[in-house]
Amino acid sequence: MHGVEKTPTGIAGLDDILEGGLPKGRPTLVYGGAGCGKTLLSMEFLCRGATQFDEPGLFVSFEERKDDLIANVSSIGFDLTALQSEGKFAIDCVRLDDANTTESGTFNLDGLFIRIATLADAIGARRIALDTLEVLFTSIQDPGIVRSELRRLFEWLKDRGLTAIVTAEAASREGGTRYGIEEFVSDCVIFLDHRTSDERAIRRLRVVKYRGSWHHADEYPFVISFKGLNILPVFTMRLNHEASDERVSTGIDRLDHTLSGGFFRGSSILISGSAGTAKTTFAFHFVRAACERGERTLYLSYEESPSQLTRNLQSVGIDVRPWLKTGLLRIESLRPTQYSLEGHLLRMQELVDDYQPRNVVVDPVTSFLRMGSMAHTASMLFREVDLLKSRGITSVFTALSQSDENEHSEVLISSLVDTWLLTRLVESNGERNRVLFIIKSRGMAHSNQLAEFVISGNGIDLLEPYIGPSGVLTGTARILQVESERAAAEMRVNRVERARERMVRKQLDIESQVNALWRNFDEERAILEESVLEGTDALEELLRLRELMRTSRWSSNDGRTDTSG
Amino acid sequence: MVRSNALAQAAGALSNASSGKWELDLYVVGATVMSLRAIANLEHICQQNLAGNYRIEVIDLDVHPELAIEHNITAIPTLVRRSPGPSRRIIGDLSDAATVLLGLEIIAV
The missing domain is CATH 3.40.50.300 (P-loop containing nucleotide triphosphate hydrolases)
Structure with a gap:
C-alpha cells in the first residue's frame, strides 16, 4: 500500500516532520491556544503554495480584518496585495456580527459556500485556509445546523480536491478543540503550543495524527521570524551524513x-x-x-x-x-x-x-x-x-x-x-x-x-614529548615522572640544608664558650691588677692566668688569638 | 431555468409599493423550497404589519454570486433591512413571525 499523496507546505522543517507535506486534496486541522501561530502557519502555507509551488490559495478569515492580515503577513516576508493582483491569492473576510442578526426559522450556509466557490474559481485555487471556522459555533445559536453544514463543507472541499488548513482553538492544553472540529477532519491534525518557561516564550509543534502516513510524533520547537515559521527538527531525521575520509x-x-x-x-x-x-x-x-x-x-x-x-x-x-x-x-x-x-x-x-x-x-x-x-x-x-x-x-x-x-x-x-x-x-x-x-x-x-x-x-x-631516563613519556606517566624527580630534588636540598644548620649551631656553641672564658679572664685580670699594687704575689698569679688563656685560645682555634695580648 | 422562473414568479407576485419607508433585501440561492417559503413568509408579515409601506428585493446569489462577498452573506436565506436606520439582519426562512418583527424592529421589545 502506498502512502497518501502529499502537498509540500514549503514551511522550513515542517515537510520533514510530515514526511513530505500535508495530505493532498484533504483538510488538515491546525489547532492551539491564542497566539500559537495558527493564522501565520496557514497564511505561510498559502503564500508558499502561490510563490513556490504554483498553487494559488484562498484565505477565508472569520476573525481578523483584511488590513490586519496583510500587515501580519508582511512581517513574515509576503506581500499579499501583490500576490492578489497577480491572481495567485484571494482573501475573504467573513464577518459574523451576531449583535445585528436575528435567527428566524431554518437556514443553511450556502452564502459561505458561494463565496468560497466564487473566489476559488476566480484564481483557480489549489489551497485554502479557513481561520477560525469554529467562530460559526459562537455566532449561530443552533449547533445542529453548524455541524451539519460543516460536514457538508468538508465534503465539498474534498470533492473539489482543495488542500485545506482549518484552524481551531484548543479547549485546554492538548485537550482537543473547543467545539470538536477534529470530528470533521480525520486525515491530519497538528497541535501548536505556545508557553512561557523561565520568562522565555517557547513555541512547539506536534503532529497529533496523520492518517495513512508515517510522521514524526515528537514535539518540535519552532520560531516565527521575518522569514516565516521555522520548525527545528531534533535531528536531521536520519543519521546519514556522508562520512568523509578527507x-x-x-x-x-x-x-x-x-x-x-x-x-x-x-x-x-x-x-x-x-x-x-x-x-x-x-x-x-x-x-x-x-x-x-x-x-x-x-x-x-x-x-x-x-x-x-x-x-x-x-x-x-x-x-x-x-x-x-x-x-x-x-x-x-x-x-x-x-x-x-x-x-x-x-x-x-x-x-x-x-x-x-x-x-x-x-x-x-x-x-x-x-x-x-x-x-x-x-x-x-x-x-x-x-x-x-x-x-x-x-x-x-x-x-x-x-x-x-x-x-x-x-x-x-x-x-x-x-x-x-x-x-x-x-x-x-x-x-x-x-x-x-x-x-x-x-x-x-x-x-x-x-x-x-x-x-x-x-x-x-x-x-x-618528554624524554626521561626510562624512555619517551607521554600522558599521565610524564606528569608522574616530573613529579617524582621534583620530590627527589627536594629531598636532596633538605639534607644539605639540615647539615648546614648543624654546623652553624656548633659554631655558635663554641663561640659562646670562648666568650664566657674571655669574660672570666677579664674579671680576674681586673682583680689581679688591683692586687699588683698590693704585692708581688699577685704578679705571679697573673702570669699563671695568662698561661691558662693561651692554652684555651689554642684549643678553641677560632682565629681570635692574634687579637689578644 | 425552472428554478429561476419559479423565483421570478414568487418575487413578481410581491405586492411591492412604488415607494416605501421599509426597504428589505432577501438573499436566497435558487428557487429552493426554503427560498420560496422565505419569500412567502416575508410577504405575509409585511402585508400584515407594514401596510404597503415597504419594498422587497429578492437577490438570487446563484445569479449574482459576487454579491455574497460584497454584502457579507453567509447564511441563506438572509433578510437585510437597508432602510430605515442602521442595517439589521435576519437569517432563516422567516417562519417565526414574532422574531422577524422584533428583528426588523417593526415592533418594540
Missing part, C-alpha cells in the same frame, strides 16, 4: 601529526578547558588553516567582539584582517541573551544558509547555559551540531569548563562530537604549564593523551 588541518603542525593528518572534513570538534587555556587561539589556528586553503569560514563569537578578537589574535601572530576584508572569514558576535535558544539555532541556520561556509566555529557553546535548563540547552546543542554535520560543515565548538554544571554540558556535547580536545593548566616545577589532552577522536589513530604546548608571538606550538 583531513583538514588543525592549523598546528604537530597536532596534525598527532591526529594522523588533522580533523576529518565535516566532523565536529570540541575544545574544552578552563579560562585562559587558549581555546579561542586553538580555534583560530584552525580558522587560519581553513582560510589559507581558501575555504569560507564562519566564526560565531558569544563573548568577544570582532575587533577584540582581531586585536588579541595579533599578539599570537594570527592576522585575520585580510580574510575579513575579502569575505573569506566572517565573524558574528552575538549576545547569548539576544535570542531564545531556538532563536540562536535559527540564527545559525540563517547565517549558514546565507554565507555557505565550509567551516564553522562556535565560541563558546557554554554561553547558552544561561539561557535555559540543561535538557533544553543540550537539545539545542544537539540540533546545532546536527545541522552543521548534515551540511558537511567542519565545526569547532569551544566550551569553558569551570563549574560542575559546565562539566555536565561538556559531557553532553562531547557525546555528539567526533573529536574532543581538552586544554588544562598543569603546575609542575613551580611553573604553570599548558597541556593538551586528546580525549577522544573517532575513527582515527591518535597518538595518546597528552602534549604540552606553549603560546608565543608565533601562536601555539606543541612541545616534543
Whole structure:
C-alpha cells in the first residue's frame, strides 16, 4: 500500500516532520491556544503554495480584518496585495456580527459556500485556509445546523480536491478543540503550543495524527521570524551524513601529526578547558588553516567582539584582517541573551544558509547555559551540531569548563562530537604549564593523551614529548615522572640544608664558650691588677692566668688569638 | 431555468409599493423550497404589519454570486433591512413571525 499523496507546505522543517507535506486534496486541522501561530502557519502555507509551488490559495478569515492580515503577513516576508493582483491569492473576510442578526426559522450556509466557490474559481485555487471556522459555533445559536453544514463543507472541499488548513482553538492544553472540529477532519491534525518557561516564550509543534502516513510524533520547537515559521527538527531525521575520509588541518603542525593528518572534513570538534587555556587561539589556528586553503569560514563569537578578537589574535601572530576584508572569514558576535535558544539555532541556520561556509566555529557553546535548563540547552546543542554535520560543515565548538554544571554540558556535547580536545593548566616545577589532552577522536589513530604546548608571538606550538631516563613519556606517566624527580630534588636540598644548620649551631656553641672564658679572664685580670699594687704575689698569679688563656685560645682555634695580648 | 422562473414568479407576485419607508433585501440561492417559503413568509408579515409601506428585493446569489462577498452573506436565506436606520439582519426562512418583527424592529421589545 502506498502512502497518501502529499502537498509540500514549503514551511522550513515542517515537510520533514510530515514526511513530505500535508495530505493532498484533504483538510488538515491546525489547532492551539491564542497566539500559537495558527493564522501565520496557514497564511505561510498559502503564500508558499502561490510563490513556490504554483498553487494559488484562498484565505477565508472569520476573525481578523483584511488590513490586519496583510500587515501580519508582511512581517513574515509576503506581500499579499501583490500576490492578489497577480491572481495567485484571494482573501475573504467573513464577518459574523451576531449583535445585528436575528435567527428566524431554518437556514443553511450556502452564502459561505458561494463565496468560497466564487473566489476559488476566480484564481483557480489549489489551497485554502479557513481561520477560525469554529467562530460559526459562537455566532449561530443552533449547533445542529453548524455541524451539519460543516460536514457538508468538508465534503465539498474534498470533492473539489482543495488542500485545506482549518484552524481551531484548543479547549485546554492538548485537550482537543473547543467545539470538536477534529470530528470533521480525520486525515491530519497538528497541535501548536505556545508557553512561557523561565520568562522565555517557547513555541512547539506536534503532529497529533496523520492518517495513512508515517510522521514524526515528537514535539518540535519552532520560531516565527521575518522569514516565516521555522520548525527545528531534533535531528536531521536520519543519521546519514556522508562520512568523509578527507583531513583538514588543525592549523598546528604537530597536532596534525598527532591526529594522523588533522580533523576529518565535516566532523565536529570540541575544545574544552578552563579560562585562559587558549581555546579561542586553538580555534583560530584552525580558522587560519581553513582560510589559507581558501575555504569560507564562519566564526560565531558569544563573548568577544570582532575587533577584540582581531586585536588579541595579533599578539599570537594570527592576522585575520585580510580574510575579513575579502569575505573569506566572517565573524558574528552575538549576545547569548539576544535570542531564545531556538532563536540562536535559527540564527545559525540563517547565517549558514546565507554565507555557505565550509567551516564553522562556535565560541563558546557554554554561553547558552544561561539561557535555559540543561535538557533544553543540550537539545539545542544537539540540533546545532546536527545541522552543521548534515551540511558537511567542519565545526569547532569551544566550551569553558569551570563549574560542575559546565562539566555536565561538556559531557553532553562531547557525546555528539567526533573529536574532543581538552586544554588544562598543569603546575609542575613551580611553573604553570599548558597541556593538551586528546580525549577522544573517532575513527582515527591518535597518538595518546597528552602534549604540552606553549603560546608565543608565533601562536601555539606543541612541545616534543618528554624524554626521561626510562624512555619517551607521554600522558599521565610524564606528569608522574616530573613529579617524582621534583620530590627527589627536594629531598636532596633538605639534607644539605639540615647539615648546614648543624654546623652553624656548633659554631655558635663554641663561640659562646670562648666568650664566657674571655669574660672570666677579664674579671680576674681586673682583680689581679688591683692586687699588683698590693704585692708581688699577685704578679705571679697573673702570669699563671695568662698561661691558662693561651692554652684555651689554642684549643678553641677560632682565629681570635692574634687579637689578644 | 425552472428554478429561476419559479423565483421570478414568487418575487413578481410581491405586492411591492412604488415607494416605501421599509426597504428589505432577501438573499436566497435558487428557487429552493426554503427560498420560496422565505419569500412567502416575508410577504405575509409585511402585508400584515407594514401596510404597503415597504419594498422587497429578492437577490438570487446563484445569479449574482459576487454579491455574497460584497454584502457579507453567509447564511441563506438572509433578510437585510437597508432602510430605515442602521442595517439589521435576519437569517432563516422567516417562519417565526414574532422574531422577524422584533428583528426588523417593526415592533418594540
